[in-house]
Amino acid sequence: MNDAVGGMGGHPQARTPNIDKLMSRGTRFTNGQVNVPICGPSRASCLSGIAPWTSGYFGYNFCRDPWWNNPILGESRTFMEHLGTNGYEVYGTGKIFHNHQENMEVWTHGHGHEVDWGPWSWDGQKPGTSWGSCVSHHSLPPHWDAELLIASLDDLPNIPPDPETGAPGYKGWRHGDGRPFKYNGPDDRDLMNDELNAQWAAEVLAQSHADPFLLCVGIGRPHAPLVAPKEYFDMFPLEDIQLAECLPGDLDDCAQYFRDGRNFTGGWGFRKYRCYLDSGGEAMLKRWVQAYFACITYADAQIGKVLDALAASEHADDTVVFFTSDNGYHMGEKEYLFKDSPWEESNRVPYVWAGPGVAEGQECRVPVSLLDVFPTLCDLADVEPNPNEGSNGLPLEGNSIVPLLTSPDGSDWTGPRHALSAVASDTPLDAGTPGDPEDQFYSLRTETHRFILCPNGETELYDHRSDPMEWHNLAGKPEHDGLKDELTAIIREAIRT
Numbered sequence: 001m002n003d004a005v006g007g008m009g010g011h012p013q014a015r016t017p018n019i020d021k022l023m024s025r026g027t028r029f030t031n032g033q034v035n036v037p038i039c040g041p042s043r044a045s046c047l048s049g050i051a052p053w054t055s056g057y058f059g060y061n062f063c064r065d066p067w068w069n070n071p072i073l074g075e076s077r078t079f080m081e082h083l084g085t086n087g088y089e090v091y092g093t094g095k096i097f098h099n100h101q102e103n104m105e106v107w108t109h110g111h112g113h114e115v116d117w118g119p120w121s122w123d124g125q126k127p128g129t130s131w132g133s134c135v136s137h138h139s140l141p142p143h144w145d146a147e148l149l150i151a152s153l154d155d156l157p158n159i160p161p162d163p164e165t166g167a168p169g170y171k172g173w174r175h176g177d178g179r180p181f182k183y184n185g186p187d188d189r190d191l192m193n194d195e196l197n198a199q200w201a202a203e204v205l206a207q208s209h210a211d212p213f214l215l216c217v218g219i220g221r222p223h224a225p226l227v228a229p230k231e232y233f234d235m236f237p238l239e240d241i242q243l244a245e246c247l248p249g250d251l252d253d254c255a256q257y258f259r260d261g262r263n264f265t266g267g268w269g270f271r272k273y274r275c276y277l278d279s280g281g282e283a284m285l286k287r288w289v290q291a292y293f294a295c296i297t298y299a300d301a302q303i304g305k306v307l308d309a310l311a312a313s314e315h316a317d318d319t320v321v322f323f324t325s326d327n328g329y330h331m332g333e334k335e336y337l338f339k340d341s342p343w344e345e346s347n348r349v350p351y352v353w354a355g356p357g358v359a360e361g362q363e364c365r366v367p368v369s370l371l372d373v374f375p376t377l378c379d380l381a382d383v384e385p386n387p388n389e390g391s392n393g394l395p396l397e398g399n400s401i402v403p404l405l406t407s408p409d410g411s412d413w414t415g416p417r418h419a420l421s422a423v424a425s426d427t428p429l430d431a432g433t434p435g436d437p438e439d440q441f442y443s444l445r446t447e448t449h450r451f452i453l454c455p456n457g458e459t460e461l462y463d464h465r466s467d468p469m470e471w472h473n474l475a476g477k478p479e480h481d482g483l484k485d486e487l488t489a490i491i492r493e494a495i496r497t
Contacts, residue, residue: 018304026354049374056434094218112200119173202309269338371398
């Protein structure tokens with residue numbers, strides 16, 4: 001989920017009434033940053049409190065190289081484990097770890113539902129489940145894969161037989177585990193995964209708990225495939241959709257190294273953008289934006305169910321809520337339609353805290369990151385921030401932002417005034433081998449600037465006071481050499497330590 005939510009300054013057409021309500025009773029951080037702008041390594045860093053430039057877990061091949069193979073992360077404890085051994089009941093559901101890399105032992109008092117990204121479109125033959133079995137929806141070009149699937153839930157896939165492959169075809173949706181997904185109408189259908197997650201979390205909140213508890217709720221949408229009930233698509237008529245604001249030739253002054261696809265996803269964001277544009281022009285891009293909005297509002301509705309259950313429970317007055325995302329997402333800016341970039345759209349995420357002791361209805365502009373979550377939870381729970389004592393001994397690398405929760409203007413803040421993110425390069429790695437920090441892309445966000453440093457030394461510098469869209473790269477202007485040196489030194493110091 002990107003910054004297209006209330007109070008974050010993203011796309012003005014997005015609708016998130018429940019997240020908006022949460023912001024109204026808490027503090028939103030409009031400079032909340034991830035430490036790796038793609039799901040698996042972002043979650044590994046956030047859950048462990050260990051930076052990717054320390055662990056070397058930047059993302060290369062991460063879907064086939066789970067976080068526990070990493071020699072540092074494999075010996076580091078998650079915040080679920082740490083609170084669980086310090087008197088907390090720990091519950092979880094949905095995508096908290098990267099899918100298929102879950103550590104079920106951390107859920108000491110219950111786990112709800114595993115991730116199912118479906119429902120999926122199927123040809124009746126293609127083997128496997130989930131991503132491996134998905135085929136293009138009948139309304140889209142037949143060569144498209146799961147990452148490109150966009151459809152309203154009521155638009156049942158109708159895949160014809162394929163004489164060339166022998167696939168018999170299939171009409172209807174399918175669950176990720178291969179079961180048929182029942183859909184006879186909006187009131188007679190199977191629940192989608194996020195609906196199940198919200199339902200399960202609400203049941204946990206309705207219970208009495210002898211001890212304090214930690215409840216982690218992983219909502220999948222708006223992750224691809226962009227499938228949601230029709231009612232959410234209807235909220236965003238195609239004829240009213242506004243495409244993301246773009247500058248012609250925006251890429252001309254950007255680092256060539258990244259434009260060449262030298263990140264580990266190989267420039268997929270550029271290719272994905274061209275897939276939609278080349279197959280149907282702006283009309284097809286509007287279909288994607290409509291589906292993305294629909295999935296955001298659908299996700300917001302599930303979040304609302306959880307928040308309503310909390311409000312109706314006996315825990316309403318003594319529970320802190322934190323809401324965030326593992327990465328942002330481009331909506332066409334810089335001719336890019338994906339995550340995993342060094343720019344603002346990939347790295348800035350919703351970052352909201354609410355509850356007892358948190359300032360209400362406030363905005364904080366101090367840069368913070370997902371590395372700060374673990375030490376903040378320790379502070380709020382009155383637990384020593386030493387999870388790795390007795391194992392690898394590594395300290396948590398973020399900072400407790402409790403001073404910012406009480407004084408969002410930053411007047412009591414003595415921590416850093418920047419947040420650092422890393423993007424994995426395409427340098428090949430064997431399974432379990434940490435990446436060399438010198439080989440990666442880095443993106444440093446201050447309150448006023450974003451500075452990007454590529455492995456080959458190319459740089460980008462944007463002044464967000466006058467250029468919030470990052471349209472004008474100032475890195476080549478001599479008057480900014482001093483600032484570039486200062487920001488480069490911050491990155492180099494992080495890599496060295």
